[in-house]
Amino acid sequence: MELLRSILLAVFLALAGLTTAAPAGDIGPAVQTTSPSTASNTTSRLTKRNRWCSPSSEYVDQTSEGSPKVFDCRQLAHNVRGDGDWMLRPQQYQRTIAKFNTCAVGVTILDHPHRAVFVGNEDVQDFVFESIDRFSWNGLIGAKGKFNCMFSRSNWENHVEWAVYHNW
Numbered sequence: 001m002e003l004l005r006s007i008l009l010a011v012f013l014a015l016a017g018l019t020t021a022a023p024a025g026d027i028g029p030a031v032q033t034t035s036p037s038t039a040s041n042t043t044s045r046l047t048k049r050n051r052w053c054s055p056s057s058e059y060v061d062q063t064s065e066g067s068p069k070v071f072d073c074r075q076l077a078h079n080v081r082g083d084g085d086w087m088l089r090p091q092q093y094q095r096t097i098a099k100f101n102t103c104a105v106g107v108t109i110l111d112h113p114h115r116a117v118f119v120g121n122e123d124v125q126d127f128v129f130e131s132i133d134r135f136s137w138n139g140l141i142g143a144k145g146k147f148n149c150m151f152s153r154s155n156w157e158n159h160v161e162w163a164v165y166h167n168w
Helices: 004-017 068-080 121-137
Strands: 031-033 057-063 085-087 094-098 101-109 117-122 143-150 157-166
Touching: 057 157, 068 094, 068 101, 068 117, 068 121, 085 094, 117 121, 117 143, 117 157, 121 143, 121 157
Parallel strands: none
Antiparallel strands: 031 085, 057 143, 085 117, 094 101, 101 157, 143 157
16 A cells, blocks of 8 residues: 555656746747656656757758847747647747847648647747748848647647748
């Protein structure tokens, strides 16, 4: 009986870490969640996911004199590091999910707009850093691209457009 009680307590503690607050800044209806944590003396079969999207298959340079500063975009990517992701509710317009000073990151669900999609912190970092590596000019960066991200609670993918742009 004591073993069963210990197991139930361990499962409860592991599941207690399933949600957290969204990152700083206005993210609209997108909701940030985290992967489950485990208590110190327990093991969990739940796996941590920080990437929900395939590598971007398309990068488009949009850098101009009106683009955000590279420094701010690097800081944005640094701010979202760690364990977490965004659950994007269906929309057919771009939604800002993170911002820092002049830099903002947004996504648009391109197909199946009736299903939610997850975008992980590492997905955001990947396309911000790759955009900087490819297109930075005079300390500025602007870019967009496309990738596939997982629907919530399924193995299906959805096409998502991402963008790095000026936060007005």
